[in-house]
Amino acid sequence: MNAPLLEVRDLNKAFGNVVTAKNLNFILARGVLTSVIGPNGAGKSTLINILTGFIPPDSGEILFQGRSITDEPIARRVRQGLCRSFQVANVFGHLSLFENIAIPVLAVYRKAANFLRSVARDDEVRREVDKILERIGLLSQSHVPASALSHGDRRLLEVGIALAAKPKLLFLDEPTAGMNPVERTRILQNIRDLSAEGEVTFVIVEHDMDVVFSLSERVIVLYRGHIIGDGTPEQVKTNPQVREVYLGEEVA
Amino acid sequence: MNRHWKYLIAALVLAVLIAIGYFSGRFVLYITMKIMILSIFAMGYNILFGRTGLLSFGHAAFYGTGAYGVALCSLHVHTHPILGILAGIVAAALLALIIGFFCVRHTEIYFAMLTLAFGMMVFSLMWNLRDITGGDDGLSGIVRGSISLGFWKISLMKDSQFYYLVLFFFALTVFLVDRMYRSPFGLVLAGIRENHVRTEFSGLGVKRYRLAAFVVSGAFAGLAGALGLLLESNVTPFSAHWSHSANPVLVSLMGGLQTFTGPIVGSVVFVLLREFIQRFTQNWMLWFGLILLAIILGFRGGIVGSTSQLLKKFAK
Numbered sequence: 001m002n003a004p005l006l007e008v009r010d011l012n013k014a015f016g017n018v019v020t021a022k023n024l025n026f027i028l029a030r031g032v033l034t035s036v037i038g039p040n041g042a043g044k045s046t047l048i049n050i051l052t053g054f055i056p057p058d059s060g061e062i063l064f065q066g067r068s069i070t071d072e073p074i075a076r077r078v079r080q081g082l083c084r085s086f087q088v089a090n091v092f093g094h095l096s097l098f099e100n101i102a103i104p105v106l107a108v109y110r111k112a113a114n115f116l117r118s119v120a121r122d123d124e125v126r127r128e129v130d131k132i133l134e135r136i137g138l139l140s141q142s143h144v145p146a147s148a149l150s151h152g153d154r155r156l157l158e159v160g161i162a163l164a165a166k167p168k169l170l171f172l173d174e175p176t177a178g179m180n181p182v183e184r185t186r187i188l189q190n191i192r193d194l195s196a197e198g199e200v201t202f203v204i205v206e207h208d209m210d211v212v213f214s215l216s217e218r219v220i221v222l223y224r225g226h227i228i229g230d231g232t233p234e235q236v237k238t239n240p241q242v243r244e245v246y247l248g249e250e251v252a
Numbered sequence: 253m254n255r256h257w258k259y260l261i262a263a264l265v266l267a268v269l270i271a272i273g274y275f276s277g278r279f280v281l282y283i284t285m286k287i288m289i290l291s292i293f294a295m296g297y298n299i300l301f302g303r304t305g306l307l308s309f310g311h312a313a314f315y316g317t318g319a320y321g322v323a324l325c326s327l328h329v330h331t332h333p334i335l336g337i338l339a340g341i342v343a344a345a346l347l348a349l350i351i352g353f354f355c356v357r358h359t360e361i362y363f364a365m366l367t368l369a370f371g372m373m374v375f376s377l378m379w380n381l382r383d384i385t386g387g388d389d390g391l392s393g394i395v396r397g398s399i400s401l402g403f404w405k406i407s408l409m410k411d412s413q414f415y416y417l418v419l420f421f422f423a424l425t426v427f428l429v430d431r432m433y434r435s436p437f438g439l440v441l442a443g444i445r446e447n448h449v450r451t452e453f454s455g456l457g458v459k460r461y462r463l464a465a466f467v468v469s470g471a472f473a474g475l476a477g478a479l480g481l482l483l484e485s486n487v488t489p490f491s492a493h494w495s496h497s498a499n500p501v502l503v504s505l506m507g508g509l510q511t512f513t514g515p516i517v518g519s520v521v522f523v524l525l526r527e528f529i530q531r532f533t534q535n536w537m538l539w540f541g542l543i544l545l546a547i548i549l550g551f552r553g554g555i556v557g558s559t560s561q562l563l564k565k566f567a568k
Binding site for chain 1: 431432434435436437438439440442443446447449450451452453454455456457458
């Protein structure tokens with residue numbers, strides 16, 4: 001297991017004239033909580049989409065734990081431990097919270113193909129789902145349909161579904177967008193705790209600089225498909241190119 | 253609804269169906285068998301339609317395949333009904349596997365159009381392969397063989413006897429579909445319907461599950477077709493015509509897409525209404541269209557769904 005968690009080689013992606021990735025090369029190490037920042041249109045969401053298999057790159061290679069996954073479909077990457085959450089809450093609307101979390105849990109436990117046993121009577125699954133719901137603070141609403149949740153709760157559920165897949169590398173796309181301070185604190189505490197436990201490596205796309213600088217060990221700055229800054233929060237904060245393009249002079 | 257109430261009602265319905273078998277005349281037996289067979293077709297179909305969210309216009313092809321499967325087995329191999337029914341189911345499931353493989357790669361509109369296209373192709377094949385299928389004359393005079401359990405022979409020649417075989421498969425279908433809906437597989441199908449992207453990102457290959465749902469619904473269609481053949485003793489290519497494919501769609505919609513009993517209730521209404529209306533008017537399709545309109549515009553939950561919503565409101 002000496003290979004880095006994720007290695008990206010010469011990644012390129014353009015939509016017509018808009019370049020969202022240009023000869024991107026970088027490595028993500030296990031256990032380093034990383035933030036990816038950059039102005040809108042810099043290519044952050046596209047990068048997540050490419051790395052997780054949602055859209056194919058124009059060229060380049062992606063290696064996950066030493067193995068090339070460039071041609072692998074989404075579900076296979078998730079099963080190997082590469083997962084993501086969505087910027088807009090992407091949940092199973094008419095299903096209950098329990099069912100929302102149960103789906104990735106069943107996948108992880110390899111029970112999803114079973115067509116004769118009852119989900120409700122599966123204690124192992126129930127315990128795991130309850131544990132995750134408890135973690136994100138939604139256990140009391142276990143039987144509520146996801147569409148009935150408040151916006152902030154839905155974003156909590158969103159992250160919960162991603163975590164339920166037991167990823168080794170988890171991309172969070174603006175996890176705190178639209179959350180009130182209580183929810184934000186909760187989710188950030190969860191990320192901190194889980195990161196400290198060492199099972200999941202988080203890579204967070206964020207616009208909220210407080211979140212970025214308080215949480216991250218490493219910050220990558222994207223601008224028009226290029227990495228213009230990469231280092232500790234301090235290094236990035238003082239990087240003149242980054243300040244010019246993104247942070248502005250007010251952030252000191 | 254409490255689970256114990258559900259089991260009670262199921263037991264009651266079973267008792268009623270058994271009683272119908274004992275006491276009814278030929279016509280009532282025939283109608284009830286038609287209802288049960290259509291229910292099997294619709295329940296299986298709704299796994300794909302209501303649960304997984306895929307609208308197929310070609311499932312009559314599997315119904316027809318089930319019918320021809322039994323017929324050909326009976327004529328060329330053995331008249332044992334169970335063997336014939338199994339042959340029909342396997343043939344339908346295999347055809348569903350082949351057709352489904354091409355269709356599940358596409359979603360929504362293209363999926364529906366592809367199923368329609370394949371359905372037409374199957375109909376055409378049945379029409380043209382005269383030597384095998386009898387062409388537009390179809391196959392007729394299929395005898396219902398008897399079932400022998402050791403030294404005990406059960407004849408199925410009379411409708412009143414064949415009724416119990418149909419009832420058996422109806423009960424079996426209800427049991428299996430119920431288990432499937434409660435299972436992990438059933439939950440994944442619901443997830444695919446609600447959000448197939450998120451299902452993929454949960455580590456589940458959506459195409460594979462869609463194909464499985466397609467094959468399962470095709471198998472049940474084959475079972476229904478096989479029983480239908482044994483009921484009528486003849487089959488023509490028209491049992492696979494795409495207009496026949498609309499039946500399980502209509503029935504499921506009428507009963508309630510997201511309910512378990514919807515397809516059954518829908519089948520009851522469909523068969524009874526058609527019998528009733530046909531005595532008074534040629535325009536039974538007009539009335540059906542109106543009923544469908546009412547359901548889509550006002551009662552999306554179908555008969556069962558809307559009723560249970562109403563009951564819940566009264567309970568509060």
